[in-house]
Amino acid sequence: MRENRRDFIRKAAPAVAVAAAVPVIAAAPAAADDRDPKGRKPRKEVHYPGGEPPENPLFSPVVTYGNLVFLSGIGAHFEGDISAHTDHVLNELERNLEAVGSSMAKVLKVNVYLNSLDDYDGMNAVFQGRFGPEPGVRTTIAAAAGIPGDSLVEIDCIAVI
Secondary structure, three states, rough: HHHHHHHHHHHHHHHHHHHHOOOOOOOOOOHHOOOOOOOOOOHHHHHHHOOOOOOOOOOOEEEEEEEEEEEEEEHHHHOOOHHHHHHHHHHHHHHHHHOOOHHHEEEEEEEEEOOOOHHHHHHHHOOOOOOOOOOOOOEEEEEOOOOOHHEEEEEEEEEEO
16 A cells, blocks of 8 residues: 555656646736726725614625625515515615616626525516626525515625626
């Protein structure tokens, strides 16, 4: 066994030396320290409904960083079916995106959390077309323990301004 390892190391050593001599292609440095077109360095900004943060915020509802927008999960906390809940959540997403200068068409990534996979087709029927002709990427899962607040669906997203 020991001889086999030594043979392997002896044979592999020249290949490792060649690989070490190959130059690594590095990513191009970000232009001007990731500054925006006006030369400003991006910074995190938290946006609250009404402009005022709650006394002890648990999470931020909307965060921008440079030209990126991050929306926390939005659910529908009222009686209704998957169509009503999905429509409500998408309307709230759209309202929050527009409030910071973005739109549904500028969404890059969407995460959909369903209370039950049985609601997948109903959610899709309302979801279809809401993000423009070139929607962002999407992940959809059923949350094993359900959605907080008894919502049938919760959606979060990342967009650009």
